[in-house]
Amino acid sequence: MIHAVIVGDQRQIMIPDLTELRPGKRQLRGVRLIHTHLKGEPLSQDDLTDLALLRLDFIAALTINTDGMPGAAFLAHLLPPGPSGEIYEVHPPQQIHQIDFELTPFLKELEAEFDRQQNQTLETSQQDRAILISASKKHRLDQETSMDELAELARSASITPIDRVMQRPKKLHPKYLLGEGKLKEVVMQAMQQHAELLIFDQNLSPLQIRMIGEVTEMKVLDRTQLILDIFAQRAVTREAKVQVELAQLRYRLPRLSERSTALSRLTGGIGGRGPGETRLEIDRRRARDRIARLEQEHELLAGARKQRRHKRTQNEIPIVSIVGYTNAGKSTLLNQLTDSQVQTENLLFATLDTATRRIRFPEEREIILTDTVGFIQSLPPELLGAFRSTLDELSDAHLLIHLADISSVRLEQQIKTVEKILIDLELSETPVLLVLNKIDQVDEETQQILLNRYHATGTSALDKKSLLPLLETIKHYFWTEVEG
Ligand SMILES: Nc1nc2c(ncn2[C@@H]2O[C@H](COP(=O)(O)OP(=O)(O)OP(=O)(O)O)[C@@H](O)[C@H]2O)c(=O)[nH]1
Ligand SMILES: [Mg+2]
Structure with a gap:
C-alpha cells in the first residue's frame, strides 16, 4: 500500500512524522521508502541515517536516465546485530528491471531475526539497558570520574550501563546537548545493542529533554532524574515517599511537554476544564494539584518530626x-x-x-x-x-x-x-x-x-x-x- 507520496526538490525530501505507524513492538516500521536521486548519486549518509533511525523496512533510491527512463536503483536495509557491527547493508546498484530480490519473504525473515535477538538479550538481562552520555567542557579527568559515578548510580537503580559516549564540544548544543549528528550516531548504536534508555550525566533543560526525546524516540533520563529514580525506589517511610514524590513533581513540572497534538485534540473537553484545554494543561494542572496535596501532608509529617526533635534536644x-x-x-x-x-x-x-x-x-x-x-x-x-x-x-x-x-x-x-x-x-x-x-x-x-x-x-x-x-x-x- 502506498502510504504517502512526498515531493521534494533536488536537495532533499521532508519525511513526515512516522511515529504513529509503529505497529506494536515490531522491529521494523512497515514503511518502505522509495525516492529518486536526480543526479544519479548513490544512497547518501543522510539516507542511511534515516533508514536506521526511522527503522524503515528498506530505503531505495532510483536514478533517472537522460531519456527520462528509470536507471540504476540503489537499495539498503537494516541488519540484525552481528559480529561485524554493521547496522545496514547497501546493495550494489542494479537496473530496476534486473532486480530479482524477493522482498516480502526477505523482510519477514529479517524481522524474525531481530525478534529472536531481542528476546535473547531480554533473557540475559532483565534490567533496563542504557547508554551513558556526557557532553561537558570540564577537564577530561573530571568528566570521566563523573561518568564512573553515573555508572554506579545506574547500577544502584538496577539499570545496566552497556556503553559510554563522551564528548567535549566547544559549544554545548542548546537543543540536543550533543551535536545532532553525534546524537543520531548514538541512537544507531543503541539500537544495535538493544539499549532502550539514554542517560545523560548533565542535567538537561526542558527544551533539551523534549528535543532529544523527539529525535531519538527513546527513554531519556538526566542525572537528577536518575537520582530521583533511585530515591523513589528506596523510599520506605511515608515521609521519605512524600519528599521524593514532591521533588520528582517539581523537577518534572516544567519538563512536561506536548507529546502529540493529535492526542491533545482528542482529550480536549473530556473530563477537563472545558473545551480547549490541552492534554498538557491537564497534566500540568494535575501535577500542581498533587504538589499542593503533598505539601500539606509533608507539613503535617514535618510537624510530628519537629516534636520528636524537641523532646530529644530537651534531654x-x-x-x-x-x-x-x-x-x-x-x-x-x-x-x-x-x-x-x-x-x-x-x-x-x-x-x-x-x-x-x-x-x-x-x-x-x-x-x-x-x-x-x-x-x-x-x-x-x-x-x-x-x-x-x-x-x-x-x-x-x-x-x-x-x-x-x-x-x-x-x-x-x-x-x-x-x-x-x-x-x-x-x-x-x-x-x-x-x-x-x-x-x-x-x-x-x-x-x-x-x-x-x-x-x-x-x-x-x-x-x-x-x-x-x-x-x-x-x-x-x-x-x-x-x-x-
Ligand atoms: N571494606 C569495608 N567496607 C565497608 C566499610 N564500611 C562500610 N562498608 C561497606 O560499604 C557499603 C556501604 O555501606 P553503608 O553503611 O550502606 O554506607 P552509607 O554511607 O550508609 O551509604 P548510603 O546510605 O547509601 O548513603 C556496604 O557494602 C558496607 O558493607 C569498611 O570499613 N570497610
Ligand atoms: Mg546508609
Whole structure:
C-alpha cells in the first residue's frame, strides 16, 4: 500500500512524522521508502541515517536516465546485530528491471531475526539497558570520574550501563546537548545493542529533554532524574515517599511537554476544564494539584518530626550526627557503634531516612547518634529542598562526624562536595570530626599519608576494634573539659 507520496526538490525530501505507524513492538516500521536521486548519486549518509533511525523496512533510491527512463536503483536495509557491527547493508546498484530480490519473504525473515535477538538479550538481562552520555567542557579527568559515578548510580537503580559516549564540544548544543549528528550516531548504536534508555550525566533543560526525546524516540533520563529514580525506589517511610514524590513533581513540572497534538485534540473537553484545554494543561494542572496535596501532608509529617526533635534536644544528651558521601559506610558505622541493624548496602543511597540510636559510655554517660541520607556531587536542589525537614535534624547536632571512604579514588572531591553541602545547609558553625572509613581497603602507607593529610581519624566500620580511637575522641570531646 502506498502510504504517502512526498515531493521534494533536488536537495532533499521532508519525511513526515512516522511515529504513529509503529505497529506494536515490531522491529521494523512497515514503511518502505522509495525516492529518486536526480543526479544519479548513490544512497547518501543522510539516507542511511534515516533508514536506521526511522527503522524503515528498506530505503531505495532510483536514478533517472537522460531519456527520462528509470536507471540504476540503489537499495539498503537494516541488519540484525552481528559480529561485524554493521547496522545496514547497501546493495550494489542494479537496473530496476534486473532486480530479482524477493522482498516480502526477505523482510519477514529479517524481522524474525531481530525478534529472536531481542528476546535473547531480554533473557540475559532483565534490567533496563542504557547508554551513558556526557557532553561537558570540564577537564577530561573530571568528566570521566563523573561518568564512573553515573555508572554506579545506574547500577544502584538496577539499570545496566552497556556503553559510554563522551564528548567535549566547544559549544554545548542548546537543543540536543550533543551535536545532532553525534546524537543520531548514538541512537544507531543503541539500537544495535538493544539499549532502550539514554542517560545523560548533565542535567538537561526542558527544551533539551523534549528535543532529544523527539529525535531519538527513546527513554531519556538526566542525572537528577536518575537520582530521583533511585530515591523513589528506596523510599520506605511515608515521609521519605512524600519528599521524593514532591521533588520528582517539581523537577518534572516544567519538563512536561506536548507529546502529540493529535492526542491533545482528542482529550480536549473530556473530563477537563472545558473545551480547549490541552492534554498538557491537564497534566500540568494535575501535577500542581498533587504538589499542593503533598505539601500539606509533608507539613503535617514535618510537624510530628519537629516534636520528636524537641523532646530529644530537651534531654540535654549530646547529639552526634554522621554525615558524608553516599556509600561511605555511615549506616555500617552506626550499626557497629550501637549494635543495631540499620540496612546497609553496597549501593548508592541505601539510606533515605534518619536513624537515631544511643551509645552508652561508662559512668552513665551517653550520646545520641544519628545517621541520615548520603550526599552526592550536584545533589539536585529539588531534592535538597524536599529533604529539608530530614536534613534540618542535622542542625540539632553538637558534633558532626564527616565520614569519607578512604579507598575511593574520588576521596578529595567527595570530601569537598560534603563540605560544600554542609555550608549550603547552614551547618558551618557545627564542629566537624573528619573520619576516614574503610581503612581495611588501603595499605598501611597510603592510610598514614591520607590520615595525616586530612588530620583525620581512621576507622573500618566492619571491625569493631578499629573504632576505639574514634570513640575515645568523641568521649574526649564531650567530657574531658568538664572533668578538667
Ligand atoms: N571494606 C569495608 N567496607 C565497608 C566499610 N564500611 C562500610 N562498608 C561497606 O560499604 C557499603 C556501604 O555501606 P553503608 O553503611 O550502606 O554506607 P552509607 O554511607 O550508609 O551509604 P548510603 O546510605 O547509601 O548513603 C556496604 O557494602 C558496607 O558493607 C569498611 O570499613 N570497610
Ligand atoms: Mg546508609
